[in-house]
Amino acid sequence: MRPGLEVRLLLPSLSAMEAARVLPMSVAEYLTLEETSDVKHEFIGGAIHAMSGASEAHNAIALNIASALRNKLRGGPCRAFISDFKVRLEAGREDIFYYPDVVVSCQKADIEKYFLRLPTLIVEVLSPSTETIDRREKKLNYLQVPTLQEYVLVEQNRRELTIFRRATGWAGEIFTAPEALVEFRSIGQAMTLAEIYEDVAL
Secondary structure, X not given: OOOOOEOOOOOOOOOHHHHHHOOOOOHHHHHHHHHHOOOOEEEEOOEEEXXXXXXXXXXXXXXXXXXXXXXXXXXXXXXXXXXXXXXEEXXXXXXXXXXXXXXXXXXXXXXXXXXEOOOOEEEXXXXXXXXXXXXXXXXXXXXXXXXOOEEEEEEOOOOOEEEEEHHHOOOEEEEOOOOOEEEEOOOOEEEEHHHHOOXXXX
């Protein structure tokens, strides 16, 4: 079981025994489940993983970034989405659906009703229970997406942001000073660390 994530089946029309028979779930079954479920699940090769709730700091950081990017990108080819919107990708032969904290896509034709496939920028706000997953599993899988240009990890308990860029061979650049300007070069936008951590008690 992945650390910090509880595996739960939320198929109200089925008994527990019947629900067990649907694993591995198909993509269609998973998408149908997510439409009615009160709990969000990530999907990895037919297995579902329930997501735990976010802290106030986690939510504030993600909202600060998403709100700023949405306003800055308005009217252009790129759109920003927050954590209720999924990214679909393939790793090996497995279908995967993740819920990034913030995702930007610049491919209009790529955006479907509940997910997109071709992200340009992905931001994950780190939590103690999911940090290892974000730094290892998700990073490994996200970096296989050919359109992804930047992957951003943001600490919620201290002022620290790391950005990995395809253009620099995915080398990490770390920011810690409040006045530091974080450039999201793939979309031509920037924010200071102070803006990213606005209203967050550290």
